[in-house]
Amino acid sequence: MSNTSEKFLINLLDHGCFKSWTFSQDVCLTCGICSSCCPASGIDGFDPRKLVRMVALGLQDEVVEARWPWICTICAKCENVCPMDIDISNIVRRVRSLRDRDRVPGVLQKGVEMALKTGNILGLPKEDFIFIVEDVAAELAEEPGFEEFKVPIDKKGANILCTIHNKLVNTHTEDLKHWWKIFYAAGEDWTISSDYWEGCNWGYFTGDDMASKTMVGRIAENLKKLEIKNFLWCE
Amino acid sequence: MATRSGFERWYPEALKKLGTYTVFDLIIKYIKEGRITLDKSKFDMLITYHDPCHYGRKAEKLFGHGYFEEPRWILDQCVENWVDLYPARDNQICCGGGGGALTTGYNQERIYYGRKKMEQIKATGATMIVVPCDSCHSQLNNLKKEYEMDNLQVKYLWELVADCLI
Structure with a gap:
């Protein structure tokens, strides 16, 4: 050549x-x-x-x-x-x-849009979220050794706040109990938030940094509002 | 990982006032301070452990520390009889459930991807695999049906800790 x-x-x-x-x-x-x-x-x-x-x-x-x-x-x-x-x-x-965002495969893009619109991928309304976690907490309180268990929601000034994977308030609610048992046994001053409780961030998967940033920013704002001392990276 | 890297990238000022824990650090703190006590005799079967990509390789790159020792120390506090997969730690093989793979709808490809992980687990002879990741947990549970490993128990690391509480 x-x-x-x-x-x-x-x-x-x-x-x-x-x-x-x-x-x-x-x-x-x-x-x-x-x-x-x-x-x-x-x-x-x-x-x-x-x-x-x-x-x-x-x-x-x-x-x-x-x-x-x-x-x-x-x-x-x-x-x-x-x-x-x-x-x-x-x-x-x-x-x-x-x-193109309308050609992102599977449910990923729908999840991102739902999270931006409602605060979580499932589009789960706040009252439903509270109902589910309180229901699971009542179940846990029936187990021996956890009789006094209550789930502290939006507790201002708590030592630790943890986020929740969406499947734990959807198809796998039993799995909420593991961390709750540990917190209870350790006598931890902990809480979960009824707003922006989700730790998943599908913007990471779709390469959508702006969506990712918005979701993380909401968690940051919420931690400040609730005057949380420590954040547990749950995901 | 996405949340932690997002904080570091976009909201570093928030981290100045806020303390943070990884799941490993917090469990280790509770054990070392004597706030929780664990019974090592609850599980006597052979157990193995899967390093999630984002707590290992990716954390090492993004945050300067891969969480390889911490989960192994926790396992030592919970059970007597566990072995590593080979290869493990920063050379581990992904289970195939990461990067959004559980949500793209490419399920055949995702199951094919997981074949190496299942071969690794089979080779240990373990009947329980412990993982500290929601995606890995879903993927491994999904794979065991596909690879005739229905008897394999898939357990969260914090579930193991909760089960061993005295």
């Missing part, structure tokens, strides 16, 4: 928005260690190396339309073994952020 045609081919590549990304995608050595350790390698003919190379080459439409960045679990095993320290997790999140 002559020098002229090489130049011509390189000029055909348009790196698009990827050009400004600072995830070190351009320094990939194509060694493939990332692909060797990834449990999702091979699905749809994809693997981490292929993704990184496609981003480095600016194949934006192909990458954004692919299912694979949503099948990847962002587990970071690939970047942990990468000799060039390429930030593959953040590449995947940014690729996800480029999808």
Whole structure:
């Protein structure tokens, strides 16, 4: 190939928005260690190396339309073994952020929108939330050794506030009791909040940093309002 | 993890006035201060432990500390008979339930993804796996049906602690 045609081919590549990304995608050595350790390698003919190379080459439409960045679990095993320290997790999140929001797979986008609108992914009204946790608390108080148990909701100045995973007030309410038993046994001064009680943040999964920021900001505001001393990272 | 990294990234001033605990630090504090006492004889079956990606590798990168020792210390306080998966800690294999995989609808792919985790668990011969993560807990419970491991008990780390309370 002559020098002229090489130049011509390189000029055909348009790196698009990827050009400004600072995830070190351009320094990939194509060694493939990332692909060797990834449990999702091979699905749809994809693997981490292929993704990184496609981003480095600016194949934006192909990458954004692919299912694979949503099948990847962002587990970071690939970047942990990468000799060039390429930030593959953040590449995947940014690729996800480029999808049209109405084409985000599954229930993820609905969950994000519901959380922004109502304060939680389930769209569970405050009174229903309070009913559920008090009902489970009454059940726990029937167990031997926990007779005096009560769930402190919105207790101002509490030593500890913990968030709750949405499945614990939905399909897995029994699992609320484990932490409650520990708090009770330890004599902890703890509370949960009836507003913004959720610890999940699906904005992280959809690559929607603005949504993520709003949800975290609400928790921060709430902790301040309730004058909480310590926050337990439950998720 | 998303909440903690969000605080550090966007609301660092809030963390100046607020104390924080991880689930591990708080349980360890209660045990060391004698506020809870645990009975190590409640579970005598072989138990193993799964390192969630976000408490291990990702916490190490984001917060400068991976929670590998802490859950193992807690396990030592709860049970006599537990073994690590291989590989574990920062070389662990993801269960396949992270990154929103439980909600995308790509279920066949998610179950296929989990095959390596189930092979690891099978290789230990353990009948209980302890996890400190809601997503891993859902995924492992889902996988055991698919990989003929119905007898495997999946237990939250804090559930194990609560079960061992005296």
